[in-house]
Amino acid sequence: MLKEITVTVNGEKHTLEVEPRLLLVHMIREVLNLTGTHIGCDTSSCGACTILMDGKSIKSCTVLAVQANGKSLTTIEAVAVNGELSALQEGFKENHGLHCGFCTPGMIMRATELLANNPNPTEEEIRWGISGNLCRCTGYNNIVKAVIYAGAKMRGEELPSTEPQFV
Amino acid sequence: MIPQSFQYESPGTLEEAIKLLHQYGEEAKILSGGHSLIPMMKLRFATPEVLVDINNIPGLSHIVEENGKMKIGGLTRESELEHSAALAKIFPIFKDVTKLIADPQVRNRGTIGGNLAHGDAANDHPAVMLALNATVIATGAEGSREIPIDEFFFGFYSTALQFGEILTEIQIPIPPTGTGSAYHKLERKVGDYATAGVAVQITIGDDGIVKAAGIGLTNVNPTPLRAVRSEQALIGKPLTEHSIAEAALYASEDCSPSADLRGSEEYKRAMVAVLVKRMIHEAANRASNN
Amino acid sequence: MNKCKTSKEIGGMGHSLKRKEDIRFIQGKGHYVDDIKLPGMLYMDIVRSPYAYAKIKKINIEEAMKVPGVVAVVTGRDLEKYNLHWMPTLMSDTQMVLPTDTVMYQAQEVAAVIATSRYAARDGREAVKVDYEKMKPVIDPYKSMDPDAPVLRTDKAGKKDNHIWHWEAGDKAKTEAVFASADVVVKEQMHIPRIHVASIETCGCVADYDKINNHLTMYMTTQAPHAIRTVIALVAGHVGLTEEKIRVISPDIGGGFGGKVPVYPGYVIAIAVSFLVGKPVKWIEDRSENLQADSFARDYHITAEMAGTKDGKILATRFKILADHGYTDASANPSKFPTGMFSIATGSYDYDTSYMECDAVYTNKPPGGVAYRCSFRVTEAVHAIERMTDRFALEIGKDPADLRMENFIKKEDFPWKSPTGWIYDSGDYHKGLLKAMDAVGYWELRKEQAEKRKKGELMGIGLSTFTEIVGAGPSKDFDILGIKMFDSAEIRVHPTGKAIARFGTKSQGQGHETTYAQIIAEELGIPAENIQVEEGDTDTAPYGLGTYASRSTPTAGAAAAMASRKLVAKARKIAAYLLEVSEEDLEWEPGKFWVKGAPEKSKTIQEIVFASYTNHPQGMEAGFEATHYYDPPNLTFPSGAYICVVDIDKETGGIHVRRFVAIDDCGNIINPMIVQGQVHGGLTQGIAPAMYEELIYDEDGNILNGTLMDYLVPTAVESPSWETGHVITPSPHHPIGAKGVGESPTVGAPPAIANAIVDALSPFGITHLDIPITPAKVWKALKDKGAI
Structure with missing residues (x-):
């Protein structure tokens, strides 16, 4: 039996008829064709599907589309506004915070909430803050660096060097 | 991984939810945070016919101090517990435990009620609730009833919640000054279920005598376990290395862990002892600073 | 006079150019x-x-x-x-x-x-x-050859057992003789666990x-x-x-x-x-299907031995391997190398005697044997030699850094022929290890460790000084199903001086769109931003064997340079024609030709390219395109010196990686930022099998950890803050002196970590632990030795 839901995605309101079992991530990817949100596991372990629901980062593979009824969702596609990258997007690019790019949208969505709650996190807080997102490529060093860079940018402070540091 | 089809109900009131649970009986499951249930449904280990989503019921999410009790709504999210200043002041154990539950996104969804009602000895809140002597409020067709936490956990994945009842609130007695609490679990990696976890709350009088002690154990027993002999080993005397060692030993003897990928039975018993010792120290430290 | 932009301005080699591909990934516009x-x-x-x-x-x-x-x-x-x-x-x-x-x-x-x-x-x-x-399945590879074991491959006519093949390298008789007369022989049995790549995309x-x-x-x-x-x-x-x-x-x-x-x-x-x-x-596929059915990596059971003198000279090594291939041999190796490059296991040390053999068997497990961020079984080889080097040092009571320094192949001895026949191209192992020791403060750490040991605290320092072997490979030896392991580049420069370059490789995050453009920019003087790199479409790209085993830079990267040089040769002819001088009178610097003695007379590469479409010399083919299929003359031999420092919680067995310093030598560096990123990522994929990951089966062949809840991919919390650096000895035979880097850290990190943990536990008589080394394993080892 289909359920009608109304959901605002990236500022645009959609009224959809969905099966109750439709996973939110499939609604986003396959109904709305927003393929920037990815799927990397079955067990809410990897975080590739992270989006914002009413400003909170959630794993959209473990939420039903019907549960998003009346909610406002933000996906990676709406993070840059009018072609202007967000501080985090810039941070990831400038600091080599990505390799294959598959985990990147989830990482950026998660870090968006992290910085909203804690504008000046320590390295330790960043590491724990992204512990629900797996990256198999970067070893995380440069993701941490990207988040630190974005925090500084958002606070209007001097930006840390993006050059690689070697011992 | 995709769940089997089901009917979805999203009641706007508690009464309606309870009515639906009665209507669909065994076929219905309550959907709270969903981070245990939905993965099980995706793997088709759980195939409920009906989901009753309680997320849209107002009044189930709160953290308030009232009449000497801390009242926490069943639908309160882990992230709200994690960032609650009111909780942090009186129960530092909540910061300890929430940081170790799954990950930030899961904590944005997961609820304390769901964590308890799942009846899983691997979950972390049961041990904490045992240490804090909480009372569970269950609401059903006949109204609400209080269930002391010691009577709540029954067996493997089963609790005292009756058919048609919803866990609506947890009430924790506000302890006297001189109380401290702490939780830690050993985990293979962040977000994992505990290899062993220990929750301790301890009250030390001005005279240095331990007035009260609560010790709960995570994932080392078929059900969440209160370490009764360990508590008794502490109460009524000053805290000494000897009494702490005794408490640690008793807990490791009284639990009943099973060997799995997280470690052997022997290892887990030993870790219970280590953690009981460490958490008593940590709780006592906090008690003396309180 | 045309002034050329500098290498940095055009995004040439050696510069940390930001990645061209990122702009789509950070906006959710990657296309998977x-x-x-x-x-x-x-x-x-x-x-x-x-x-x-x-x-x-x-x-x-x-x-x-x-x-x-x-x-x-x-x-x-x-x-x-x-x-x-x-x-x-x-x-x-x-x-x-x-x-x-x-x-x-x-x-x-x-x-x-x-x-x-x-x-x-x-x-x-x-x-x-x-x-x-x-x-009843066959799960234990050691039992697969038992006389009563069922023959699994009944589809193969005449197959009477579960043996797949036997392989050997080195000199058996000589090795036996050296072992028989050596002062010191150390031996350990080790398992390199069955693991999974678990890329986030299935x-x-x-x-x-x-x-x-x-x-x-x-x-x-x-x-x-x-x-x-x-x-x-x-x-x-x-x-x-x-x-x-x-x-x-x-x-x-x-x-x-x-x-x-x-x-x-x-x-x-x-x-x-x-x-x-x-x-x-x-x-x-789902993640569970991915973990449970797709190709595994490693799963070598190795009996490793080292013989030496009592003052610390390595004399010989011997390795006997049992390889569990699962139900079929689906390894991804060059065809003539059933154990891949395992014979690099003689390591970075100057000795001339080694023997190694491998028997591969079938079991009722998924097939595989992929080169997981590893140039064909090099991880197994490096773990064996680096563990045994520490084991030998422990046996004779010598510091493992000193022992390595005394046994390293000297830089002046390259090219160096290994006991199993490889010709190491270049290296400076002493310099690399010294740099790592300086960076970590090695001797201070040893002092701290001595102090801690007196107090009963457990601290360990582990080294790994490995030699990699990548860039497969020379066509005389290397093929897959008969196809030679060359790789290719095709460069097509448009009339306005902008280019598209296509390759037989395929990036999966390595940043080829940036680094290949940098190589071409450096060679041709066309800015990297004007060079579009394309891979992955067999209708458009030239044939190549693909990206794995750190081969992209050694093969396709070389092809990019060689194709560029063909274009420079053509450009010289056109420039000579345009400037009305002979080719010999021209000087080249990336970006322009100028007349010797008259530098004001010059033609930029853009002018030359335009002329190739509009005003080329009669008799010359129009256009500005080149293709090169690069057949490497030798493999390349990157190396590294890694030092890991751990603190161990004696009561719980908990392991904290306090420091990890990685000094790599991957030859000339195309993009330091990308090289560093590769090293970071590889190190996390090195700590993974060292401390967390292993595919575990019960005796009925059921996988016990087939989801990411139990297959423990490290998060940012488990992954230490890596410290990296490099020394550079260019590959003498590679056109741009590069060696490849993607896999060095995955290969080099596990033994550094294992050595650090064993070093911490060695006062209790613990000489070896199999990876992954978990707290439970450490605790049990201490318990068994009566340490707790």
């Missing part, structure tokens, strides 16, 4: 296989075996066919009609696509359900009922067969699109799918690490179904 949606596309889901070894008595598809949306259920019997039920492996073994009568490992493909939606396909999968007759494809034109477009997660096209043609040529009718497109890949080299049954089934129904078929 599961993002492809074609009109009329069907979805495939796969029924998998719950048992490790069983006869299939009956497959009942009736209920499945009743599920709304299900259009077909395909079994091995269906494929058998077209002779598509078996396929060759890369090691010339055979593998079932779908079984007709027996399943050989848990999670093996049994049937495929085709439906109009992903959800219907899954419902159909649940509704397929299979009757099995369980059989595998999948969209097979799109066009019946009218008899043409297949195969979008798939592959690191080697060209080789895959050839394999498809070999498998399906007999039904009319010949190679010119096949186009393989590898779009953005969400991590590969070797796991996207093999041909999995799912791909072949999707092709077969699309071929039969004439519609596109999408197959995307």
